[in-house]
Amino acid sequence: MSVNERISINMMNVGKCNKCNIVNDEVLSYIQNKISIADEETLVRICKSAFTSEDIKNSKTLLFESIPTDKRKILRKNKGKEERDVADMINLFKTTEPDLIPVFVARQLDKLPPILWDHLYCSKLLKDMITMKTEIVGIKSTYATLECVNELRTEVYELKTDSQPPASAFKMNMKRGAWHQWTETVDRWNSHMIMICCPMR
Structure with missing residues (x-):
């Protein structure tokens, strides 16, 4: 049919x-x-x-x-x-x-x-264009680029690798405080790297 x-x-x-x-x-x-x-x-x-x-x-x-x-x-x-x-x-x-x-x-x-x-309405079209422009500017200022993400990923990986204790650390005399001195150095290094990777706005 x-x-x-x-x-x-x-x-x-x-x-x-x-x-x-x-x-x-x-x-x-x-x-x-x-x-x-x-x-x-x-x-x-x-x-x-x-x-x-x-x-x-x-x-x-x-x-x-x-x-x-x-x-x-x-x-x-x-x-x-x-x-x-x-x-x-x-x-x-x-x-x-x-x-x-x-x-x-x-x-x-x-x-x-x-x-x-x-x-x-031309006024409505203009308003929509201004709103869209504001949203695009906001996206550009808050979203990270792929290149930045890759760089941050590399730096975090290197930071993890560098923060591992060397083999000689296990031979340190704990009673003399050598281990604590070494960990304080690593902590300062980590804090320095965090400031570089994630600076405050």
Whole structure:
């Protein structure tokens, strides 16, 4: 059986494939595919300008009917209801397990608007760039390079090797304090090497 044959038309303008969990809706398809690359404010403005109030209202109803959720569908009224309806749909997408969300597809691709530079907030992009730059500077100042790690590993290995007592140490006269004198020398050497390998910031 073909995909088209498996699609049952529950409403005049909505196609649903219950077996493969695919639902035809341009608004929901657009939000589902753009939610990961556009911020909420941008999505709300694009949907408000590209789709009719009736499209947004019907898509919100379809989304709440297609996803098992305890959230109550709020009936938005008055001025700005389209923006709030789109925000409700975005919030439901974000708070629902991906496996529970159907795959929304668009039959009329010409209804899907592109995301242009005019839709984006330049201030938000600038803020994100500054945040990213700060994080990169922080990483550079706190993370050690591979070369430094290798050098430290070599110095620690040499330090371990140098701190082993020589064979002559076992022939020392413990009663005369020669062993204690030798260990004090090793301790001073170790402290000196630690200061070199791990200087205080």
